[in-house]
Amino acid sequence: MEERVFVEERRAVGSIDFNQNRLVQVFTPYQGRIIDAYFNIGDRVEKDQILFTIDSPDLLQAESNLVAASGVLTLQTRSLNRVKSLVKIGGISQQAVDQTTSDQQTAEGALKSARDAVRIFGKTDEEIDKIVAERRADPRLIVKNPIAGYVTARAAAPGLFVQPGVAPAPYAVADTSTMWMLANVVEADAPLLQVGQDVRVRVAAYPDREFLGAITVLGPSVDPTTRRIFVRSEIKDPEHLLRAGMFADFVIRVGAPFRAPAVPESAVVRESDGAMTAWTTLDRRHFKQKTIKIGLRQQGFDQIEEGLSVGDLIVSKGAVFLDNLAAISAAE
Numbered sequence: 001m002e003e004r005v006f007v008e009e010r011r012a013v014g015s016i017d018f019n020q021n022r023l024v025q026v027f028t029p030y031q032g033r034i035i036d037a038y039f040n041i042g043d044r045v046e047k048d049q050i051l052f053t054i055d056s057p058d059l060l061q062a063e064s065n066l067v068a069a070s071g072v073l074t075l076q077t078r079s080l081n082r083v084k085s086l087v088k089i090g091g092i093s094q095q096a097v098d099q100t101t102s103d104q105q106t107a108e109g110a111l112k113s114a115r116d117a118v119r120i121f122g123k124t125d126e127e128i129d130k131i132v133a134e135r136r137a138d139p140r141l142i143v144k145n146p147i148a149g150y151v152t153a154r155a156a157a158p159g160l161f162v163q164p165g166v167a168p169a170p171y172a173v174a175d176t177s178t179m180w181m182l183a184n185v186v187e188a189d190a191p192l193l194q195v196g197q198d199v200r201v202r203v204a205a206y207p208d209r210e211f212l213g214a215i216t217v218l219g220p221s222v223d224p225t226t227r228r229i230f231v232r233s234e235i236k237d238p239e240h241l242l243r244a245g246m247f248a249d250f251v252i253r254v255g256a257p258f259r260a261p262a263v264p265e266s267a268v269v270r271e272s273d274g275a276m277t278a279w280t281t282l283d284r285r286h287f288k289q290k291t292i293k294i295g296l297r298q299q300g301f302d303q304i305e306e307g308l309s310v311g312d313l314i315v316s317k318g319a320v321f322l323d324n325l326a327a328i329s330a331a332e
Contacts, residue, residue, distance in 0.1 A: 001312045004262040006296045006303050008255035010192060012231075014183025016203065016246040018174045019234065024146050025169035028162045030121070032056035032141060034170065037156035047148045051171050052156045056141035062117045063137035069114040070132045073107040080104040149175040150240070179235045179242045181213065181250060184228035192254040193218055199233045201250045203242065211235050211242065215252065260295070261304040267316045268294060268302050269323045278308060279315040279322050287315065287322055 032054035039045055083100045086092040115128050121141055123131075131137065156162075156170035181201055185193065195218060201211040212235070219230030233250070235242065269277045276294050279287045292307030308314070315322060 001261055001263050001304070001308055001310055001314055003259045003310055004301050004303075005257050006260050006262070006298055007253055007257045008192075008296065009298075010185065010189050010252045010254055012183050012185045012189075012250060012252070014181045014231070014233075014248050014250060016235070016242050016244055016248055017180045017182055018152065018176070018244050019178050019180050022147065022149070022175035022178065023152070024149075024173050026051055026143065026146065026171040026173060027164055027166075027169050028052075028054055028141070028143055029164055030054075030056050030058040030141060031161070031163040032058070032139075034156055034158055034160045034162060035140060036158060037154070037170070039151050039154070039171070041151050041154050043151045045145045045149065045151060045173060047145060049145045050142050051145050051173075052143050054141045054143065054162065055139050056121070057139065059118075059121045059141045060137050060139035062114070062121060063131055063139070066111075066114040066118050066128070066131060067135050067137060069107070069111040070135070073104070073111045076100070076104040076107040143170070145171075145173055147173060147175050149173045152244075176240045176242070177236070177238055178213075179237050179244070181233045181235050181248055183231045183233070183248075183250065184223065184226060185231050185252075187222050187227045187229060189254075190218075190222070190229045193229075193231065193252065198253045199235070199250050200253075201233075201235055201248050203246045203248050205243075205246065206241060209241070211237060261308060261310050262301040263304060263308065263314055264316045265297065265300055265302055267314050267319050268292070269319050271323075277323070279319050280308070280312050281315065282313065284313070289323070 035053045035055055037052040038050060045051070080100050080103075083092050083097050118128055118131070119125075122144070150173065151171060152174045153168070153172035154170070155168040160170075162170055181199070193215065195215050197215045199213045199215060201213060202209070203211075213233045215231060216234045217230075217232040222229050231252075263278060267278050269279075271277055276292050277289050278292050279289055281287045290307050293305045295303035295305045297303070
């Protein structure tokens with residue numbers, strides 16, 4: 001018998017969900033009817049890609065005000081240039097010049113405010129300059145994707161009237177590079193759990209694959225019906241393999257690794273009364289049965305808490321056969 005390294009762990013089951021901190025409900029910032037919707041559920045979308053466009057009466061009004069403010073400024077600038085030429089020949093009073101200058105400055109401020117109002121809708125300076133130059137309003141409001149991820153829900157459809165903050169959102173987009181695992185663990189394990197502990201996760205879809213993560217939230221109370229505590233873990237999924245709703249088996253490391261006496265699982269025999277035994281020998285010809293107490297069972301080995309010592313020579317194969325022979329001899 002020798003010493004091996006054991007890690008104190010707890011096992012439980014849970015379910016995979018989207019990381020709600022990286023799940024965005026994409027609403028329109030202003031009301032209007034959807035013109036085009038460009039993505040479907042499951043599509044990959046990058047940040048700042050256009051999700052949908054709407055026909056926005058608010059944008060149309062803001063752009064109309066911009067065109068009007070531009071026209072007023074042009075008129076006031078011409079008037080100011082005209083009175084400045086007249087004042088040189090004494091054809092107009094200084095008071096009239098001052099008033100015209102004030103009107104021109106007011107028109108400049110109004111145009112600046114109108115440009116800012118249109119810029120709020122996401123229009124660039126180049127687009128604003130084009131509206132002013134062509135004196136034509138474009139009511140098409142573009143709604144862009146705020147994060148890179150996958151479309152998880154879509155309510156958008158051409159012709160649908162949408163408003164800011166009114167559910168359902170036209171689109172929901174999730175960054176799936178990390179996922180949540182939600183679980184309820186037994187009350188007895190609650191004192192062993194801490195935020196930050198490592199978690200290893202397996203799902204039925206990828207039985208040979210382990211996903212790594214850590215506990216991020218421990219519930220503040222125990223469910224009075226199930227006597228379990230809520231645990232949330234954040235799981236890394238850079239390849240985007242996990243899906244919301246999957247069942248998961250997971251292991252939580254609750255203590256530091258430690259060395260302890262250990263024997264192969266095949267050396268341990270469970271008796272009819274529930275006791276655990278092992279067979280030892282000094283000369284490989286004569287055998288003695290000992291009652292033992294086992295602890296953790298990991299990687300094909302049982303931790304020995306009582307009954308054996310490091311260096312004891314044990315029967316690792318055929319222990320059950322010896323146990324059956326001993327039972328037959330006792331019966332005879």
